[in-house]
Amino acid sequence: MIGPLGLPEHRMLRWAKAWRSQGTAGWRVSDALHRGVLGGLGLVVAGLVLHQPLLFLIGAPLLISAALGISVSGDPAVVVRRRTRLGEAGEAGRLAVTVDPGRGTELVALRMPVPGKGIGPVHLLPATATTVLARVRYDAWGEGLELRPDHLMAGPDGLVVYGPVVGAEARRLVLPPVSAAQPGPLPPRAAGLVGVHRSPRAGDGSEHRDIRPFQPGDRLRRVDWRVSLRAAAAAGGQLVPGTLHVRERHAEADADLVLVLDTRVDVGADLHTWADHEPGVVRAGGSLDTGVRAVTALAAGFLRQGDRVGLVDLGNPRLGVPPGSGRRQLERIRHQLVVCGRLAGWTTRPVLRPAQAPPGALVVVLSTFLDDAAVDVTVHTARRGNPVIAVDLLPRPLLPQRDTPWGEVVLRVLRAEQRVRRAALLGTGIPALTWNESAVSVMLRRLRRRRVAR
Amino acid sequence: MTTRPDVLEIGRGLPSWSLRVLVAATGAGVVGVLAATGLHGPVLWLIGLAAAATVGMPSSPAPMLVLLLTAMSVVATGTGVLGPMLVLVPLLHLMHVSCALAGLVPPGARVHLAALRVPALRFVGVQAAVFALAGLMALVPGGTTLPVLEFAALLGVAGIALLVAWLVHRPQ
Numbered sequence: 001m002i003g004p005l006g007l008p009e010h011r012m013l014r015w016a017k018a019w020r021s022q023g024t025a026g027w028r029v030s031d032a033l034h035r036g037v038l039g040g041l042g043l044v045v046a047g048l049v050l051h052q053p054l055l056f057l058i059g060a061p062l063l064i065s066a067a068l069g070i071s072v073s074g075d076p077a078v079v080v081r082r083r084t085r086l087g088e089a090g091e092a093g094r095l096a097v098t099v100d101p102g103r104g105t106e107l108v109a110l111r112m113p114v115p116g117k118g119i120g121p122v123h124l125l126p127a128t129a130t131t132v133l134a135r136v137r138y139d140a141w142g143e144g145l146e147l148r149p150d151h152l153m154a155g156p157d158g159l160v161v162y163g164p165v166v167g168a169e170a171r172r173l174v175l176p177p178v179s180a181a182q183p184g185p186l187p188p189r190a191a192g193l194v195g196v197h198r199s200p201r202a203g204d205g206s207e208h209r210d211i212r213p214f215q216p217g218d219r220l221r222r223v224d225w226r227v228s229l230r231a232a233a234a235a236g237g238q239l240v241p242g243t244l245h246v247r248e249r250h251a252e253a254d255a256d257l258v259l260v261l262d263t264r265v266d267v268g269a270d271l272h273t274w275a276d277h278e279p280g281v282v283r284a285g286g287s288l289d290t291g292v293r294a295v296t297a298l299a300a301g302f303l304r305q306g307d308r309v310g311l312v313d314l315g316n317p318r319l320g321v322p323p324g325s326g327r328r329q330l331e332r333i334r335h336q337l338v339v340c341g342r343l344a345g346w347t348t349r350p351v352l353r354p355a356q357a358p359p360g361a362l363v364v365v366l367s368t369f370l371d372d373a374a375v376d377v378t379v380h381t382a383r384r385g386n387p388v389i390a391v392d393l394l395p396r397p398l399l400p401q402r403d404t405p406w407g408e409v410v411l412r413v414l415r416a417e418q419r420v421r422r423a424a425l426l427g428t429g430i431p432a433l434t435w436n437e438s439a440v441s442v443m444l445r446r447l448r449r450r451r452v453a454r
Numbered sequence: 455m456t457t458r459p460d461v462l463e464i465g466r467g468l469p470s471w472s473l474r475v476l477v478a479a480t481g482a483g484v485v486g487v488l489a490a491t492g493l494h495g496p497v498l499w500l501i502g503l504a505a506a507a508t509v510g511m512p513s514s515p516a517p518m519l520v521l522l523l524t525a526m527s528v529v530a531t532g533t534g535v536l537g538p539m540l541v542l543v544p545l546l547h548l549m550h551v552s553c554a555l556a557g558l559v560p561p562g563a564r565v566h567l568a569a570l571r572v573p574a575l576r577f578v579g580v581q582a583a584v585f586a587l588a589g590l591m592a593l594v595p596g597g598t599t600l601p602v603l604e605f606a607a608l609l610g611v612a613g614i615a616l617l618v619a620w621l622v623h624r625p626q
Contacts, residue, residue, distance in 0.1 A: 032554030061547040122563040129462030158554040
């Protein structure tokens with residue numbers, strides 16, 4: 001046999017390795033059993049030989065415990081019960097594992113979750129419990145390790161042990177919560193046929209658009225007889241060509257909303273914590289967490305209204321969801337947000353291609369705008385003709401780093417840069433908002449009033 | 455909450471350091487009893503140090519050291535069966551059991567009282583048997599023991615040793 005260094009392994013070495021691995025696999029004696037046997041036996045013999053009854057009495061319980069504690073056998077196992085892999089943020093549930101302790105096992109040290117503490121601590125339990133239940137609560141969204149039942153079985157008094165065995169990992173996907181954001185009036189699609197938004201085109205909607213002279217092809221039921229008779233009276237009392245008028249209505253169309261999330265940065269309110277960010281983990285209450293909750297709220301609101309909503313990840317263009325409608329689209333976006341959160345990371349060049357934002361679609365860019373690249377992408381999208389709203393996700397109020405004299409200065413520079421970037425957005429006609437659940441709908445109503453006034 | 459004995463819902467439990475507190479209490483008890491029976495000087499300090507090490511490392515040779523040093527002290531002081539030193543019998547046994555249990559769980563673990571029920575009952579049972587034997591020893595008249603009887607006792611101990619060795623090394 002060839003060893004790790006590429007040299008033939010000696011027979012004695014192989015035997016020693018096998019002997020050692022045999023000592024750690026399956027049931028093995030603990031140091032407590034050695035103490036009980038050697039100490040107990042030694043004290044009993046010493047008590048007899050030296051005629052010291054107290055030594056005998058001290059040694060006897062140790063020896064009796066050792067004799068009682070070594071009758072264990074079997075192959076213990078811990079199995080996770082079948083469960084759903086999908087959860088909703090804020091939900092509570094129960095996890096169950098089945099314990100097969102083997103014969104003679106008395107204690108089970110089992111890692112089980114407790115609410116709010118990840119995979120949880122190890123619990124020392126009696127081996128009589130073959131089903132162990134644990135309550136869990138899903139406070140944070142994302143994909144994470146939910147259960148890893150590491151275990152160690154022990155015989156009476158822990159004198160003989162089996163393990164520790166690392167349990168099989170069970171993961172759970174917790175979807176971001178859906179809060180109710182007010183939807184607002186979106187600019188309708190030029191090619192849209194049905195929907196809830198008033199189109200500037202004439203059509204079959206319910207809102208009045210204009211009254212105009214009858215033309216060939218107009219339906220008779222659209223004729224406005226009051227206006228037509230007045231026109232006929234003015235023309236001498238005869239319904240001659242040119243006196244017949246029809247009522248025109250606005251068409252109703254659907255609309256596209258593209259939610260663009262900047263996943264490249266995830267920062268909290270305290271500048272001290274900005275550097276220690278673990279990749280793949282979304283900071284609770286941070287900018288990315290706020291962004292994901294905002295995207296879910298907006299998507300839910302507008303999809304409920306019947307609009308088409310899409311998602312773009314500025315940091316990773318492959319992870320977007322093309323615009324679509326319906327409840328399934330909301331689930332698709334929520335699943336994809338979890339993936340976006342897991343793969344979030346810094347890229348110097350955010351990407352928002354024209355194909356990702358259809359012509360006429362309202363684009364809402366959610367970013368911290370901590371770098372110029374995010375502003376550039378937003379401005380370029382507006383220049384392509386899409387109506388754009390920028391939502392600033394930077395937490396407020398920001399707290400300076402306390403352990404350096406430059407903390408306050410850094411914060412001041414950061415705020416100044418932020419003001420300049422927001423001013424640049426406003427200068428190109430892009431409204432820049434701070435996120436709250438009604439901010440976008442208020443801004444949409446204001447934009448619509450401006451469009452109507454024009 | 456379920457009432458089935460084979461179904462256990464994880465509760466809060468006790469912190470794992472409560473077992474270490476028990477180890478510390480028994481160690482302090484051993485040192486206290488030895489001090490009360492007139493043991494002073496470096497041996498008592500050494501036992502105290504070993505007891506302190508037992509609290510930090512219950513799965514180390516420290517508990518064995520406490521056991522051996524205490525046994526040597528008992529031989530040195532040479533007290534009878536029904537003296538105050540008899541308290542050492544449950545104290546050292548409790549230290550042995552609590553060290554064994556404390557060594558099973560990592561720091562930060564939770565200990566559920568239901569898990570300690572059977573070990574506690576066994577402890578009480580073993581101690582009851584040992585104290586019954588102590589009572590019997592106190593009743594039996596002292597004096598010279600016949601060599602045959604001593605030889606039989608040693609043979610009995612050797613038999614117990616062989617039995618334990620067989621139980622430990624038999625195929626599971």
